[in-house]
Amino acid sequence: MTDTANSATAAPEGEADGENETRRDFLLIATATVGAIGAGLAAWPFIDSMNPAADVRALASTDVDLSAIEEGQAITVVWRGKPVFIRRRTIGEIEAARAVDLGDLPDPQSDEERVQKPEWLVTLGICTHLGCIPLGQRSADPRGDFDGWFCPCHGSHYDTSGRIRKGPAPRNLDIPTYTFVDDETIRIG
């Protein structure tokens, strides 16, 4: 298309056929581009309508009373439709979690980073592999090779700090945001 190169030196309007065509090509491409972008933008409301709605997002935070939990016990509470594990750890469990060499961990994180008070471990009860609920909350449950939790779906083992130690899960159990309202109560969310 040598015409295209020439058209930069603009001949008077409508002079050569070739030039008209270039201008038409340009208009056509420009219109089609704007149309395509417009169609793309119009798709956004539909895509975004599938994201969590305002009422789902507004789900309140949950207060949990810790006073009834004995040392060595664990409870499961629901927050935003997800289970949260709260375990009151024994001295032995805390020491086991802190004795680990961080170099041995697939997702290195010290126990100190994962708790606010050493006694209380609060994690999401959702395996970071594909979202099953790991076993280990009840005393009769299998707790895996590291005495924390065991996910039966594809065999992930978590330790007493909720860290992944063995199996396909990529990350440690997530820690939800929570604060101690007082010594006996936490607020999750």
Next chain:
Amino acid sequence: MTTRTWNNPIIRWIDYRLPVFSFMDHHLVDYPTPKNLSYWWNFGSLAGITLVIMIATGVFLAMHYTPHVDYAFDSVERIMRDVNYGWLIRYLHMNGASMFFLVVYIHMFRALYYGSYKAPREILWIVGVLILFAMMATAFVGYVLPWGQMSFWAATVITNLFSAIPLVGESIVTWLWGGFSVDNPTLNRFFSLHYLLPFVIFGLVFVHLWALHVHRSNNPLGIDTKGPQDTIPFHPYYTIKDAFGLGAFMIFYLGFVFFAPDFFGEAINYEPANPLVTPPHIVPEWYFLPYYAILRSIDFDIWFVSAKLIGVIAMFASIAVLFFLPWLDRSPVRSARFRPIYKQFFWIFFLVCILLGVVGKHPPNDPVFGGVEWFQYIHLGKITTAYYFLHFLVIIPLIGWLERPRPLPESISTPVTRRGLAAEGTA
């Protein structure tokens, strides 16, 4: 194309304006079909009929089903107990899904054996693979609807696959759920999609048949038809053969519906969904087992890519690789009848697919043979997964290059009439 003239004036009037009758005549009656098709060619029409059965039973189920987490399970139980013939309609739908996959898998292995994916049928084949993807999506969202324990946990595990995508994974999963876990918004949209997707499949089937009718059916010899002596009209020859096949198929299908309706199902799906308790052993429906085995057999990181992401990629790639098959197979000969080496590898591949299914069914760390502790399903899964990809990416290209095919017959009729094309005059 010779257009028939119609005697009936009403038909003639309509056909002049909207040529439906000529269309039917052209594609279902006069349609020239290779005369040597075997029963393996019945499964296409069976798949089409099964799709119609699924849509018909589904529409009636939807009249009684409630897509809400508080009512879904009970509404399905109500269909089973209170709705007139509800049990029949649901069992037809449930077992129909298994039949659909069975028929389509046979249909696909047929194509692999007889080289039906080769030129000029590449697009026909690619549309077929798209249909398989759409069927999988439909069956997956459908399985969530009864909101039993397996429904819920299948939904959780499968949607979580997308969290493996770097950076945007978590947002995609939240978007799929419409919340922060699998919940009511998820069930609602899955019902909407479950109603929509079968019609998308219907559209794809139409394109599939369109492409089919351009170059027409392949056949067990894998050679082109050379003229009218190689073909017979679709009606009555193949309409009757398809009808006979349908009868046999219905006996098989209804045998399950009436005598073993829960044969393919998991008992635990009759327990209502509980988001706080994962069942001890999660397994997908049988038709997903091989892919599930591939997903699970990747339990090692490669470099900085996580095992989870590689597993997901491998699982999707196991089907996507079929898109490239027409170009991976360089052999110009279609039918395995004339490909002595490919034929053997075809059967090995078939066996590997079955083994992958067996692996998907068992917990990864169970021993394959009782007593031999060190050989576990996870190991068998790794071997068969590796072989699956090796088959497509290495073995098939190599055979295409190294194999010496046996001589092809001159035409479809040559081996039968011995006089071959000469028979044309007397036919």
